[in-house]
Amino acid sequence: MKRNVILKVLTIFTMMLAIIGSFSTSPAEAAPSNYKFDFGNGEVEKGYIGVSANDKYDVKKRYGFNTPENMINVPASGASLGSDAVEFLKFGTKSDNTFNVDLPNGLYEVKVTLGDTARASVVAEGVYQVINMTGNNATDSFQIPVTDGQLNLLITEGKVGTRFTLSALEIDKLSHHPETNRTIYIGGDSTVCNYYPLDSSIQAGWGQLLPKFVDPETFQVKNMASGGQIARGFLYDGQMEAILKYIKPRDYFILQLGINDTNPKNTTTEAQFKEYMREMVQQVKAKGATPILSTPQGRATDFNTEGVHSSVNRWYRNSIIALAQEENVPLVDLNVLSSAYFTSIGPAASLALYMNGDTLHPNRAGATVLARIVAEELKRQGLDGFTGEDKKNQ
Missing domain, CATH: 2.60.120.430 (Galactose-binding lectin)
Structure with missing residues (x-):
């Protein structure tokens, strides 16, 4: 009787070892993760x-x-x-x-x-x-x-x-979890996009420099802006598709367009522009994420004779503001905020923040200023993750 019990115990023990072994995969068989x-x-x-x-x-x-x-x-x-x-x-x-x-x-x-x-x-x-x-x-x-x-x-x-x-x-x-960390997605044009090398380019977009003013423990930043882009192109040519594939609740999407949309060659009326922008805002809302609208900054030379910088009637700004109100989404009026900063430093210092011979595209210093203004405004509005301080140089 005792012998039969011992044999049964040994059989069960052997079976358990075999089962455990079946769950163990040798390093040669395991799919590498790096x-x-x-x-x-x-x-x-x-x-x-x-x-x-x-x-x-x-x-x-x-x-x-x-x-x-x-x-x-x-x-x-x-x-x-x-x-x-x-x-x-x-x-x-x-x-x-x-x-x-x-x-x-x-x-x-x-x-x-x-x-x-x-x-x-x-x-x-x-x-x-x-x-x-x-x-x-x-x-x-x-x-x-x-x-x-x-x-x-x-x-x-x-x-x-x-x-x-x-x-x-x-x-x-x-x-092991197949989901991106919390993300700030950015859509825009050549004043917003990345330039390479990322850490040393002379020209830069403010989206490229925004990570300096974002808490990396809270967000990653994914800049999907591109030079020459218009609202219709961003919506239909693949950039918005990529964002919608991954965006999720608690993510942000900052959208700034309008400069190229006003160019006659792009045949976009202000009413059409507003509806393209609205469609993107609503698509992001449907994903449970937070869309944020931004107005484009002006040119370096937008100073009047009294030394005040202003470009409030440029680049479909009024439609962006109206859309933010209609859709009840956060707005960064970068146009006005940057003008206040440019007025405070004067025409010569403002021009130094743009590329040589170019009054529209910021250099690295100018993009850093604009990114800081964006982050400070969003922090002021109570959106989390924005520091308003250059975390990478602390």
Whole structure:
């Protein structure tokens, strides 16, 4: 009797060990959560995985190009990682010519380094992730949730006729939960967008500098603004689609357009502009997030003979203000707020905040001033996460 009991106990113990073993996956079998890829056919940087244009996706390797016949290896003018790249011959937000990487579901930080290109955008999961990276070896990063076990990424059109290249890719897992951290999304034009290198560009948009005045423990900032943009284009050409894919309750969306909409070549009436803007505001509201409208700042030379800066009748400002009231959303009247600042420092100091020979586009110092004004106003209105202080230089 005792022997039978002992045998049963041993049998149960053996079965338990087998079950426990079935849940244990060896490191060789586990899908990695972090990768560093060096693209092209040159020497592979230490610590990186070399990927050539003809490397087709392999389920055993867990990475590769979906259609390598649409890829070529190309040289690049940078050093080490930036000395070579792959070029995407087929592209577009819905293209299947992607670089695929198997990943456990979760939230990832993806860092992209381009090869030689004048202007290119990054697409992943069928939508824009980074808009208009400019210059050779430009680098940027973004958060992305992976929910289907695979990241699908490509470099696509930022400007017609330029090359769309990729030199390096770094992927790091941030969380097991496939949802972005709280995010401030930004929509706008060339006075708002990013310029590269991000940390040292001479020209800058205020959206590029806004992270200086945002608590990084509360928000990440995702600037989807682009040069020359109008409300109709932002709404229908992919930027708004990308925001709506990820925006969620407790996120913010700051939208500033109007400068290019008033250009006759864009054939946008003020009434049409207002309705395009309204549609974006309502789409964000429907996601449970908070839309914020901003009016564009004026030109450096908008001073009257008494030394007062004013541009209150420019760029469909009145329709932006009316829309904010009608939709009951926060408004940053950057037009008036920046004019008050420019008046306080005078014409010469104001002009010094703009690019040389350009009275519309701010330089890095000017973009920093505008970003601080935006953050201070939103903090004053009680929106959380805005410091009004340069956190990166403290």
